[in-house]
Amino acid sequence: MTEYISYVATLVVLYSVLALSLDILVGHLGLVALSQAAYFGVGGYTAAIVTNSFGANLPRAIGAAVCAGAISSLVVSLSSLRLRGDYFVISAFAFQMLLFSLFNNLLDVTGGPSGLSIAGAAGRFSDTIDSPLVFLAIISCYAFACIALLWRLEASRYGRVLHSIRDDEILAATLGTNTAAFKISAFALSAGMSAGAGGFYALYMRFIDPTSFSVFESVLVLAMVLLCKPASLWGPVVGATTLVVVPELLRFADITTAQSANFRQIIFGFVLITVIVVRGPLAFGVTSWDER
Amino acid sequence: MQVLADGIIATCAFLPVALGFFIFYRASGILHFAHGALVPIGGFAFLTCIAALGLPVFGAVLISIVAAVSVGLLIERTLYRPLRNWDKQGLATFVVSFGAYIVIVGILSLIFGDVTRVVPGQPMAEGLIIFGARASVARLLIVGAAIGAMLVTWLFLHGTAGGLYLRAIASNAFLARAIGVPTERTHQWAIGVGSALAATTGILATFDVGIAPNAGLAPLLLAVIAVFVGGRTEFGVLTGALIIGASQHIATVWIPAKWQDTIAFILLALVLLFRPGGLVGRPPPELES
Numbered sequence: 001m002t003e004y005i006s007y008v009a010t011l012v013v014l015y016s017v018l019a020l021s022l023d024i025l026v027g028h029l030g031l032v033a034l035s036q037a038a039y040f041g042v043g044g045y046t047a048a049i050v051t052n053s054f055g056a057n058l059p060r061a062i063g064a065a066v067c068a069g070a071i072s073s074l075v076v077s078l079s080s081l082r083l084r085g086d087y088f089v090i091s092a093f094a095f096q097m098l099l100f101s102l103f104n105n106l107l108d109v110t111g112g113p114s115g116l117s118i119a120g121a122a123g124r125f126s127d128t129i130d131s132p133l134v135f136l137a138i139i140s141c142y143a144f145a146c147i148a149l150l151w152r153l154e155a156s157r158y159g160r161v162l163h164s165i166r167d168d169e170i171l172a173a174t175l176g177t178n179t180a181a182f183k184i185s186a187f188a189l190s191a192g193m194s195a196g197a198g199g200f201y202a203l204y205m206r207f208i209d210p211t212s213f214s215v216f217e218s219v220l221v222l223a224m225v226l227l228c229k230p231a232s233l234w235g236p237v238v239g240a241t242t243l244v245v246v247p248e249l250l251r252f253a254d255i256t257t258a259q260s261a262n263f264r265q266i267i268f269g270f271v272l273i274t275v276i277v278v279r280g281p282l283a284f285g286v287t288s289w290d291e292r
Numbered sequence: 293m294q295v296l297a298d299g300i301i302a303t304c305a306f307l308p309v310a311l312g313f314f315i316f317y318r319a320s321g322i323l324h325f326a327h328g329a330l331v332p333i334g335g336f337a338f339l340t341c342i343a344a345l346g347l348p349v350f351g352a353v354l355i356s357i358v359a360a361v362s363v364g365l366l367i368e369r370t371l372y373r374p375l376r377n378w379d380k381q382g383l384a385t386f387v388v389s390f391g392a393y394i395v396i397v398g399i400l401s402l403i404f405g406d407v408t409r410v411v412p413g414q415p416m417a418e419g420l421i422i423f424g425a426r427a428s429v430a431r432l433l434i435v436g437a438a439i440g441a442m443l444v445t446w447l448f449l450h451g452t453a454g455g456l457y458l459r460a461i462a463s464n465a466f467l468a469r470a471i472g473v474p475t476e477r478t479h480q481w482a483i484g485v486g487s488a489l490a491a492t493t494g495i496l497a498t499f500d501v502g503i504a505p506n507a508g509l510a511p512l513l514l515a516v517i518a519v520f521v522g523g524r525t526e527f528g529v530l531t532g533a534l535i536i537g538a539s540q541h542i543a544t545v546w547i548p549a550k551w552q553d554t555i556a557f558i559l560l561a562l563v564l565l566f567r568p569g570g571l572v573g574r575p576p577p578e579l580e581s
Contacts, residue, residue, distance in 0.1 A: 032383045034390075083568060085381040086323055090520055091564050097513065098557040105550050219390055226387075258406060262398045269394030276388050277371060281378050 006132045010204055012244045013136070013143045014197045019224040019236035020146060021193035026222070027231030027285045028159065029186050030166030033092040034218045035076055036194055038099040039069045041213030043195025044202040045103065048116050051203065058138070062199045069195020070188040072099075077187035081180050096215050103210040115209030118202065132204075139200045146193050147233055154233070162186055163231075166286070216265070223272045230285035243268065295541055301431050303537030304438035305500075307530070308493045309508070310515035311445045312486030314529045317519060319458045319482035321465075322382040325389040326367050327490055328512030329396035330360045334491025335503030336404055343412055357491045364487030367392055368479060393508075400505040408502040430499035437496055441489050445526050454481040462524075513553075517560045523570025531572050535559070 022036045043065035050056040050064045079091040103110050110116055153159045164172040165179050173179045202208045224243050229235030247267060250260040276283045309331060316324045337359040341352035371392060375385045449455040457478040460468040469475055493511060497503045514536055522532020539559065540552040563571065 032387060079565065083564065085383065086321065086386065087520075087564065087568055089323065089383060089386055090516065091561065094557050094560045094564065098554065098561065101551075101554040101557065105554060216394070219387075219394065222387060223391075259402065262401045265394050266398035266402075269391040269398065272391030273371060273388050273395065276384050276391075277374055280375075281384075284384065 003132060006136050008245065008248055010132070010136050010139055012241050013139050014201055014204075015221070015224060015240040015244050016237045017143050017146050017197040018194055018221045019240040020150060020233070021190045021197070022221050023225045023230055023232075023236045024150070024162075024186055024190040024193075026225050027235075028154075028162040028166065029183065030284070030286065031080060032089060032222070032284075033076060033080075034089070034215060034222065035092040035096040036190075036221045037213045037215065037217035038096045039073060039191040039194040040198040040201070040217065041099060041103055041208075041210070042072045042191075043069045043198025044208045044213065045110055045116065045198075046195070047199030048118050048202040048208060049109065051118050052116075058203060061203060062142075062196055065199030065202075066192040066196045069198070070192035072195075073187040073191030074184070077184045080183055080187070093215070096218055100210060100214055103213055110210070113210060115207055117207040135204055139204065142196060142200060146196075147237075151233060158182075216268075219272065220268050223268050223275075226275050226283050227271060230283075232285075243271065295545060296538075299538040299541035300534075301434060302541055303533050304435045305497075306493065306511035306514045306518075306537075307438040307533050308441035308489040309511040310518045310529050310533050311441050311526065312489035313512065313515040314486075314519050314524075314526065315445060315448070315458070315489075316479070316482045316486045318462045318524060320372070320376075320382070320461075320479050322372060323386040323389065323516070324483070324486070325386065325512065326392035326396065327364075327486060327515070328508035329393045329400075330364055330487050330490040331494040331497070331508030331511060332400050332503055332505050333363055333396070334360045334494030335498050335507065336400060336409075336494075336505075337491075338495045339409055339411065339498055339503070353495055356495055357488050360491035360494070361484050361487045363396070364483045364490075365480060368483045372479070373476065397505045397508075404505065406505060408504040408507075409498065410500075410502040411498045428500070430496065434496050434500065437492050441492065442526070442530060444485070444489070448485050449526060454478055458482055514556065517556050519570075520560055521563045521571060523572035525572065528570055528572035532570070535571075 018036060018040060021039075022033075025031045025033050046068040047061040047065040051061050056064065076092050076095050079095075080088050083091055104113055106112070161172070161177055161182055164175075164177065165182060169179055198213075201212070220243065224239035225236050227235075227239035227242060247260070247264040250263055253260070255263070309327065312330075313324060313327045316322065316327070334356045337356035338352050341347040341355050342349070345352075347355070367389075371388050372385055375388065379385050447455075449459060454477075457468070457473045458481070460473050461475060461478055465475070490508070494503055494507070497507060514533070518529055518532035518536050520532070521535060522528035522530070536556055536559065540555060543555055544552070
């Protein structure tokens, strides 16, 4: 039972980081991108591969994951400089689908649909530290570091510039802001945080396969961001906690696994629809929604 | 020859979905992702009518199209219309639409299970040889339906008042509303015609590869790619669909079939980067700067 609770707690922490990182784009920068699970996957596979092939320890594996995620975000951030509105949404979506098909098809690198497992004690700090609780503590430290970073960011000039781009990009550019640099760095930050979470996910689960990184995971993370209050620190965390814990309760209901998977999907979809239709632009943390 | 025929049949299999998606996208600018969920709705409604209720084929086709059209109209009325006032570019609507897709597919799997179903007895699976290429009767029907869908789309856009309104809204929504074009009614017409086209794809799939709750996802993705690669006219969509269908199948001569999706999305990414307006026709006004 302790094992199970610590597993759910780990998922809550990891998805909180994912939701917080997507909130940089959705809440602070005002861009709706369905590509967060792709960065999560880049981080997961990078961590798994450097651990398996080069025997990297945990900090190095996570570092590699963060770097790989930040670099991969260039594809979407550079396209966001040229494309607006639904063109941008489609380009982020295409990136997500493209990476998923790479995870699924690059058999030699990712293991394809049958997944990739991490052998032995590789990727742990040492052989002695391998209990799930210790790992949960390490992941929580990472999450708190992310929250602290975002907290400082919100109060700093950087955060205010992001908000100015969100509210009126042309005005921000007119006032001398290098909007391109801010967008690219915000994307890199967001993707790096997600990829770090992906690295922890891979090292914690010891096994990853492409289903954890599909577009439906991206939608799930977006639902977590929108559920309470975007552009805040507590909103994405509460959203992630709710949307991880509530479907887990289905395990105790008297239904089959396939049915509970369907119920999960229905819950996520229903949350997305209801939140946006009922709350309007407020669901995205803004009062008006003109120049998007 | 067989490769070419397969490519054309693959194109025809998703062309009605692409045209349906395109009609509503042109009218409203909404990336109507829930369109993909109407394919299995059509297919399962048809199977239920045929297998469980024992209705004749014609009646079953009619009922399934009506079912898909009503769901489409319901989505437009309850989900898209409340958002139109504040979500001008349709980004939030896209997210809502994705949510609707997930909910509908989840409900369909709860009712029908996750297995792929075909019409009992497989009445149209026997093969024919035409111009040296092999095809079953079901696949010929799919080709016929694609040609029919192209005709319906063209006639709707250029031969009816609704189509005229639709083109007026597509060219300038604000002015169209100002001179009294009924925006709401036109959107309903567009989503209705689009849903009917999606339902035909679902019905025909029950004769060929079968239908599963998630059977609409692949044609929908190809539809989105076709619209963005080809361009925003019905002939642009046709061109995009042919390029996607043909390139996927011709490429299988050299590289394994599992890379088909990758090829399609790389094509989409390249077009978005270098010619965002699509390959056919003029780029839309918002890209001319």
